[in-house]
Amino acid sequence: MSSENREHKAWREAFDFPVPGRAEKPRTKGLTMVIDKGLGLTETDDLLDLASDYVDYIKLTFGTSAFYSTRLLQQKITLVRSYGVDIFPGGTFLEIAVLQNRMEGYMERARELGFTYIEISDGTIEMSPEIRRNAIRAALRADLKVICEVGKKDPRENMPHKRMQEQIAADLEHGAYKVIVEGRESGKGVVIYDAEGKIRADELESLVKGVPNPESLIWEAPLKNQQEELIMRFGPNVSLGNIHPAEVLALEALRVGLRGDTLKACIRGLFRPVLRE
Amino acid sequence: MSSENREHKAWREAFDFPVPGRAEKPRTKGLTMVIDKGLGLTETDDLLDLASDYVDYIKLTFGTSAFYSTRLLQQKITLVRSYGVDIFPGGTFLEIAVLQNRMEGYMERARELGFTYIEISDGTIEMSPEIRRNAIRAALRADLKVICEVGKKDPRENMPHKRMQEQIAADLEHGAYKVIVEGRESGKGVVIYDAEGKIRADELESLVKGVPNPESLIWEAPLKNQQEELIMRFGPNVSLGNIHPAEVLALEALRVGLRGDTLKACIRGLFRPVLRE
Amino acid sequence: MSSENREHKAWREAFDFPVPGRAEKPRTKGLTMVIDKGLGLTETDDLLDLASDYVDYIKLTFGTSAFYSTRLLQQKITLVRSYGVDIFPGGTFLEIAVLQNRMEGYMERARELGFTYIEISDGTIEMSPEIRRNAIRAALRADLKVICEVGKKDPRENMPHKRMQEQIAADLEHGAYKVIVEGRESGKGVVIYDAEGKIRADELESLVKGVPNPESLIWEAPLKNQQEELIMRFGPNVSLGNIHPAEVLALEALRVGLRGDTLKACIRGLFRPVLRE
Numbered sequence: 001m002s003s004e005n006r007e008h009k010a011w012r013e014a015f016d017f018p019v020p021g022r023a024e025k026p027r028t029k030g031l032t033m034v035i036d037k038g039l040g041l042t043e044t045d046d047l048l049d050l051a052s053d054y055v056d057y058i059k060l061t062f063g064t065s066a067f068y069s070t071r072l073l074q075q076k077i078t079l080v081r082s083y084g085v086d087i088f089p090g091g092t093f094l095e096i097a098v099l100q101n102r103m104e105g106y107m108e109r110a111r112e113l114g115f116t117y118i119e120i121s122d123g124t125i126e127m128s129p130e131i132r133r134n135a136i137r138a139a140l141r142a143d144l145k146v147i148c149e150v151g152k153k154d155p156r157e158n159m160p161h162k163r164m165q166e167q168i169a170a171d172l173e174h175g176a177y178k179v180i181v182e183g184r185e186s187g188k189g190v191v192i193y194d195a196e197g198k199i200r201a202d203e204l205e206s207l208v209k210g211v212p213n214p215e216s217l218i219w220e221a222p223l224k225n226q227q228e229e230l231i232m233r234f235g236p237n238v239s240l241g242n243i244h245p246a247e248v249l250a251l252e253a254l255r256v257g258l259r260g261d262t263l264k265a266c267i268r269g270l271f272r273p274v275l276r277e
Numbered sequence: 278m279s280s281e282n283r284e285h286k287a288w289r290e291a292f293d294f295p296v297p298g299r300a301e302k303p304r305t306k307g308l309t310m311v312i313d314k315g316l317g318l319t320e321t322d323d324l325l326d327l328a329s330d331y332v333d334y335i336k337l338t339f340g341t342s343a344f345y346s347t348r349l350l351q352q353k354i355t356l357v358r359s360y361g362v363d364i365f366p367g368g369t370f371l372e373i374a375v376l377q378n379r380m381e382g383y384m385e386r387a388r389e390l391g392f393t394y395i396e397i398s399d400g401t402i403e404m405s406p407e408i409r410r411n412a413i414r415a416a417l418r419a420d421l422k423v424i425c426e427v428g429k430k431d432p433r434e435n436m437p438h439k440r441m442q443e444q445i446a447a448d449l450e451h452g453a454y455k456v457i458v459e460g461r462e463s464g465k466g467v468v469i470y471d472a473e474g475k476i477r478a479d480e481l482e483s484l485v486k487g488v489p490n491p492e493s494l495i496w497e498a499p500l501k502n503q504q505e506e507l508i509m510r511f512g513p514n515v516s517l518g519n520i521h522p523a524e525v526l527a528l529e530a531l532r533v534g535l536r537g538d539t540l541k542a543c544i545r546g547l548f549r550p551v552l553r554e
Numbered sequence: 555m556s557s558e559n560r561e562h563k564a565w566r567e568a569f570d571f572p573v574p575g576r577a578e579k580p581r582t583k584g585l586t587m588v589i590d591k592g593l594g595l596t597e598t599d600d601l602l603d604l605a606s607d608y609v610d611y612i613k614l615t616f617g618t619s620a621f622y623s624t625r626l627l628q629q630k631i632t633l634v635r636s637y638g639v640d641i642f643p644g645g646t647f648l649e650i651a652v653l654q655n656r657m658e659g660y661m662e663r664a665r666e667l668g669f670t671y672i673e674i675s676d677g678t679i680e681m682s683p684e685i686r687r688n689a690i691r692a693a694l695r696a697d698l699k700v701i702c703e704v705g706k707k708d709p710r711e712n713m714p715h716k717r718m719q720e721q722i723a724a725d726l727e728h729g730a731y732k733v734i735v736e737g738r739e740s741g742k743g744v745v746i747y748d749a750e751g752k753i754r755a756d757e758l759e760s761l762v763k764g765v766p767n768p769e770s771l772i773w774e775a776p777l778k779n780q781q782e783e784l785i786m787r788f789g790p791n792v793s794l795g796n797i798h799p800a801e802v803l804a805l806e807a808l809r810v811g812l813r814g815d816t817l818k819a820c821i822r823g824l825f826r827p828v829l830r831e
Contacts, residue, residue: 007346011370014386015377017343040600040801050349062813064803066571067562091564092812099821100569107409109568112827124814125821153814185804186778186812224463249315249341250462258340258369260401260430267376267402271550284623288647290571291663292654294620327626363684440595501740526592526618527739535617537647537678544653544679 005052018257018266022236025053025084029215030237030255031178034056034245035185035222037062040194041076052083054252059119059241061090061185070113077114087114091121091149092103094135101127103135107142120171123147129170136174144174147218149184151191158191161203165210172216180241181207183220187242188221197223204233215239227251228261232271283330297532299513300362302330306492307514307532308455310334311522312462312499315341318353324522329360331529334424336396336518338367338462339415347390354391368398368426371412378403380412384419397448398426400459400463406447413451423452424495428459428468435468436481442487449493457518458484460497464519481510492516505538506510509548559609560799564782572576576790579607579638583769584809585732586793587611589739589776592618595630601799606637610763611701613673613795615644615739624667631668641668645675649690653679657689659661661696674725675703676734683724690728696771700729701772705736705745712745715757719764728771734795735761737774740794744816751777781805782815786825 023030039047048055060082065073080087089110093157097106102277110118120132120140125133130150148171150164168179182191189195192203208214214234220242221227225254230238236255243251253259257266265271283301313335316324325332334359334410342350366387374383387395393488395416397409404412409425416423417550423446429443445456459468466472469480485491491511497519498504507515513532530536534543542548560578577584591611593601602609619627634641643664651660664672664767672693674686681689685701693700706716720752722733736745743749746758762768768788774796775781784792790809797805807813811820819825 007348009343010345010347010350010384010390011343014383015370015379018373018376037800038528038601040597040598040604042319042596043317047315051319051344052314054344062804062807062814063810065564066565066809066810066812067803067806068564068606070564071561073564091815092814093569094806096569096572096812096817099572102569107564113564124818154818188399190830210745246314247345250339252344253339253341253369255341256340258343258373260369262338263369263373264401264431265626285747287624287667288620289625291660292647292656295650295653313779317677319593319596323596324592325792327592327594328621331621495809512728523591526621527616529621530616530646533617533620535620535650537616537646540650541678541708552746 011127017261019255019271022256025056025239027056030241031056031218031239031250032179032243032248033139033218033239033241034247034248035061036044036064036245037061039245041072042074043078044079047248048080052085054248055085057117057241058085058087059090060087060189063096064089064093065089065093073113081116085108086116086145088119088147089099089115090155091119091123094118094120095122095125097125098127098131098135103138106202107138107144108263111142111144116145118144119145119147119149120176121178121180121182122216123149123151123153132167133170133174134178136171140175145177147178147180148176149180149182151183153184154192155189161207162208168211178216178218178239180218180220182236183222183226183242185242187220187223187226193226199226199229208212213252224250224254227254231255231262232265295540296513296532296548299533302333304333304514306516308333308415308495308516309520309528310336310457310495310516310518311517312336312338313341313522315523318349318356321353322526323358325357325362328525329362332362334394334518335362335364335503336367336384337364340367340373341372348361349388358391358393363393363422365392365394365396365424368396368400371395371397372402372404374414375404375408379465380415383414384421384513385456388419388421388487393419393422393456394424396424396426397453397455398457398459400426400428400430409444410447410451413448413453417452422454424455425430426457430461430465430467430510434457438484440517443482445488445493449491455493455495455516457495457497460499460503460519462499462519464497464499464503470503474503476503476506501527501531504531508532508539509542562798572817573790573825576810577637581609581610581791582802583793584618585610585631585772585793586700586797586802586805587734587772587793587795588802589615589799590618590799591615593799595626595633597799598630598633602637602639603636605802606639608802609639611671611795612639613644614641614776615815617644617646619643619647622672624687627667628629628771635670640670640699642671642673642730643669643826645673645677647676648672648674649676649679651683652681652685653691657692661692661698665696665698669730671701671704672698673701673734674730675734675736677703677705677707686721690725690730694729699731701729701732701734703734703736707736707738707744709743719760722765722770732770732793733776734772737775737776737780739796741774741776741780747780753778753780753783758804766813778804778808781808785816
């Protein structure tokens with residue numbers, strides 16, 4: 001929806017957002033990707049009628065879209081797209097298609113069903129750089145946009161940052177629009193998060209240092225402390241993923257200083273990105 | 278809804294509630310305040326069709342109501358009120374209005390949108406007793422009822438109990454209907470809760486000792502163990518806030534002994550308030 | 555719904571499920587029981603339109619059904635049954651009926667309201683084997699199917715495995731269709747779960763060893779790690795209960811290897827039940 005057609009917000013004239021500079025849709029930064037484990041049609045409509053200005057992507061996570069009937073999945077995809085929101089199936093699907101040597105058929109079916117993006121990941125399986133590049137190209141040929149994901153789901157397989165940075169660079173070069181940093185649904189014990197879900201600051205900084213444009217990243221950040229810290233670190237227009245549907249407005253409040261934590265930081269002058277805008 | 282018009286409950290004749298004496302709506306004690314982080318219209322209708330007898334307030338928490346269109350917010354407020362439930366925006370809004378010197382405009386807009394209550398808090402900002410009193414008066418002048426809140430969101434700013442007790446007394450004297458004790462959405466590391474969300478019994482008792490009428494308090498108690506302990510301490514008609522929408526009936530079951538924990542306490546004779554009724 | 559009438563699944567031809575052999579409805583193993591703390595009518599319809607193939611039972615948990623109007627409860631029961639899903643009130647109700655000497659009236663009312671099953675438990679109260687047997691018989695006479703539950707909610711009352719095994723055997727002999735192993739809503743500090751919700755493997759094995767047919771058990775397993783471990787231990791067709799409505803498809807993905815954790819186990823050859831199928 002263009003900003004001209006956007007509906008009048010209830011409190012627009014009453015006061016200013018404490019944090020200025022939040023990007024509006026359509027936007028290329030500050031994206032919010034919602035994790036969808038099985039929202040029904042009515043629930044989806046209800047969410048987007050309220051919050052579509054604050055949702056960029058809906059991910060039908062894991063292999064959950066396998067359990068939809070063709071009818072319901074097509075209805076849902078049509079509905080989501082009518083709100084100007086993109087939708088894609090979880091990366092686990094692509095990994096299984098690779099395992100079963102059915103990648104092209106997978107892309108075709110995704111497009112036929114109406115998906116607009118494909119996630120390409122190797123969170124669970126081993127995938128050579130060649131297969132990864134081929135998958136990106138196959139998706140683009142099938143007229144699907146591509147979001148890649150880096151990082152292993154299993155903490156025992158932790159990938160060196162150098163390899164993740166190379167993967168990010170290669171993915172973008174081969175045509176991925178953005179690259180997700182794995183955070184899982186739990187946000188615990190994976191990549192930049194410790195077993196309690198706290199951000200390991202040194203890991204974060206070391207990973208980011210080798211990425212030319214951090215705006216190409218979407219951080220999976222299901223927990224509030226993660227969202228808050230990433231907003232404090234990168235500003236209101238950091239791209240965040242695996243956001244629970246019920247948390248979309250709460251996250252937006254964090255972004256613009258309408259929640260205690262970031263409002264406090266504004267008042268104390270700790271919110272550097274604001275000063276920079 | 279008057280008790281005459283209330284619908285017949287499905288099991289009314291089948292047995293008696295283990296805990297007697299639960300107040301019915303309209304009531305002045307035993308209030309339940311639901312925290313709403315972004316319920317859609319249909320979801321709100323669905324919740325209240327089932328549970329409006331057990332919901333007294335809906336709080337559009339943080340600054341989330343800033344993201345509603347005027348259309349949707351007015352529809353939602355009208356819907357909520359049609360079920361005999363009051364609704365108010367989160368206190369963070371009032372704090373920002375104070376910061377931006379726009380308090381009167383805020384009150385007017387709240388009333389225009391159809392809100393019936395205003396929350397006045399200083400969980401994040403510093404507020405002098407004079408400004409607090411003026412805010413209460415401005416709200417009353419704008420024909421809004423007032424709920425105040427005491428307690429700081431940030432544990433490093435912990436307020437002495439004496440000052441909280443004075444604030445509670447002053448708020449009620451200046452016209453607040455009830456005073457909320459801060460518990461945040463998380464219920465952790467704030468006022469009477471420790472970092473794991475357990476009630477610090479000594480803090481609770483010391484705070485309550487200086488409050489002439491504990492029924493003037495609404496305890497934010499998002500976690501089940503908190504709800505259970507406060508019911509055990511104050512009886513089924515303690516007022517509780519920040520209740521997750523999906524927990525409304527589970528809380529009501531706790532109140533009247535229709536859940537294992539309080540039923541057990543009834544059987545063991547540990548549930549003192551029952552004996553007192 | 556017979557498998558002939560079942561709708562076409564969106565990805566059926568695109569690839570095979572990594573774990574084969576998942577039982578389809580109507581089924582006698584691999585049951586999924588959803589815990590319902592107060593789903594509204596629309597929410598229930600939305601859930602089942604999407605996921606009724608993966609839901610066998612809905613339990614209106616604790617005494618929450620006491621707060622429904624007769625109208626709404628009958629509408630909800632009719633709706634749930636129209637999707638080929640069974641529904642029953644929480645066991646706490648039966649325990650209160652026993653305490654108040656109103657068991658027969660309770661059974662009659664349950665049947666009148668349209669419930670298809672009754673849960674018979676003694677998680678909170680003491681119940682003699684005679685009363686338990688009588689309760690099962692009264693339910694069967696009232697034309698209700700019976701699910702029993704073993705295990706105490708309060709960890710201080712922990713029951714020896716031998717007694718639980720005897721109770722399971724007696725319940726099945728007296729006509730119970732399945733027996734639930736208590737896990738509570740929290741999944742913590744109860745029967746096979748430690749205070750953090752981890753499965754105590756020795757407790758699990760010791761309990762199972764004395765049960766002739768483990769397929770007669772439904773494990774309450776609200777947490778993901780519990781679901782995953784029980785699927786790894788017993789295969790995709792283990793019966794699980796207290797599944798949160800929002801987790802139904804995520805659980806189904808775990809069962810068939812469409813989620814990282816069980817997919818990984820398949821690849822590594824650790825998923826013994828697959829090999830056995």
